[in-house]
Amino acid sequence: xxxxxxxxIAFGFExxxxxxxxxxxxxxxxxxxxxxxxxxxxxxxxxxSPGLLGHRQxxxxxxxxxxxxxxxxxxxFWLPDYLVKQFHMPIHDxxxxxxxxxxxxxxxxxxxxxxxxxxxxxxxxxxxxxxxxMFIIALCPxxxxxxxxxxxxxxxxxxxxxxxxxxxxIGAAAHQAWSANLFTTVSDMFPKSSVGSVTxxxxxxxxxxxxxxxxxxxxxxDTYKATPQTxxxxxxxxxxxxxxxxxxxxxxxxxRHKPITDL
Numbered sequence: 621x622x623x624x625x626x627x628x629i630a631f632g633f634e635x636x637x638x639x640x641x642x643x644x645x646x647x648x649x650x651x652x653x654x655x656x657x658x659x660x661x662x663x664x665x666x667x668x669s670p671g672l673l674g675h676r677q678x679x680x681x682x683x684x685x686x687x688x689x690x691x692x693x694x695x696x697f698w699l700p701d702y703l704v705k706q707f708h709m710p711i712h713d714x715x716x717x718x719x720x721x722x723x724x725x726x727x728x729x730x731x732x733x734x735x736x737x738x739x740x741x742x743x744x745x746x747x748x749x750x751x752x753x754m755f756i757i758a759l760c761p762x763x764x765x766x767x768x769x770x771x772x773x774x775x776x777x778x779x780x781x782x783x784x785x786x787x788x789x790i791g792a793a794a795h796q797a798w799s800a801n802l803f804t805t806v807s808d809m810f811p812k813s814s815v816g817s818v819t820x821x822x823x824x825x826x827x828x829x830x831x832x833x834x835x836x837x838x839x840x841x842d843t844y845k846a847t848p849q850t851x852x853x854x855x856x857x858x859x860x861x862x863x864x865x866x867x868x869x870x871x872x873x874x875x876r877h878k879p880i881t882d883l
Contacts, residue, residue, distance in 0.1 A: 675880055677809040678818055680873040682825045684802050687866035689826030690833030691761075691859050692795050695721065695788065698837055698855070705848040706771055707781045717785045725792040732757060732797020733804070747808055747877030751867070754801050758863035760794035763787050765860045768853045791859055798863055805870075810880050833858070 672678045699721060700714040735756065739749035764787060770776065771784030806818045836858070840851035 672814060672817055672821065676873045677878075677880060678821060680809075680870040681802070681806055681818060681822045683869045683873065684805070684866050685822040685826035686829040687862050687869070688795065688798060688802070688829070690829040690831075691862055692792070692799070693830040694833050694837055694855065694859065695792050695795070697834065699788065701841070702852055703781065703785075706784065706852065707773065709781070717781070720785060721789050721792050724789040725796045728793030729796035729800055732800040735797070736801060736804075745877065747805075747874075750801055750805055750808060751871065754798060754870075755867055757794055757797045757801065758867045760797075761791045761860050761863050763860075764791040764856045767856045768849060794863070808877070808879075809874070814880070 699718050700711060703709045703714045703717055704711055732753075735753040736746075736749040739752055740746060744752065767784050767787045770787060771780050773780045776783060803819065806815050806822070810818050837851075837855055840854055841848060844851040
């Protein structure tokens with residue numbers, strides 16, 4: 621269902637009628653989310669309570685996924701193209717650098733979840749520990765801002781691609797650490813019966829964010845065909861700042877931890 625929705629979104633950018641239809645569907649979904657829920661196995665909420673989309677906590681997770689999931693897909697799909705255009709590597713030689721980036725990202729995925737646990741053991745409340753950990757993690761992708769500097773062959777010669785890949789490894793590992801904690805914010809804020817539904821809504825947001833980032837990357841590479849370094853400089857700025865912007869938006873939406881009990 622999510623894949624179909626994302627496909628329609630992507631197709632809609634070239635067909636205004638389909639895009640308008642999707643926009644109407646999104647507005648309808650939002651309106652429905654603020655209405656009182658109905659009882660039953662597929663309920664959004666109990667009688668007299670707002671639906672899932674009527675809670676700021678849902679939108680906090682929605683924004684977090686929308687703003688950051690696409691960054692991972694950018695690394696996944698565009699890293700080989702970056703290595704070819706930046707360092708003139710043959711496409712088959714991009715296999716190992718790509719493998720290294722995703723291998724290192726596993727460390728972030730595993731270790732990222734331990735940061736809030738360390739803070740909680742020191743007496744910090746759950747939500748505060750989670751958001752503090754996510755803020756620390758959101759600072760790490762700022763290193764990606766230096767990718768083009770350290771990836772400058774005229775400055776660093778053959779080592780430039782090693783430095784660039786190392787920095788991208790930091791960004792990819794930080795994303796996985798962020799994602800591990802972002803998912804757990806749902807269980808922090810929602811009752812067990814609603815975790816799956818909220819996660820699904822966030823997954824839809826992540827898919828939509830992925831489409832948007834791919835469109836931005838494609839448009840930039842088409843616009844700067846003669847100077848692809850410019851296109852990737854802009855994309856790395858987006859990759860570096862998205863997490864801090866997402867964190868700030870989440871904090872504005874849910875400034876204090878307040879578990880939901882009316883679903």
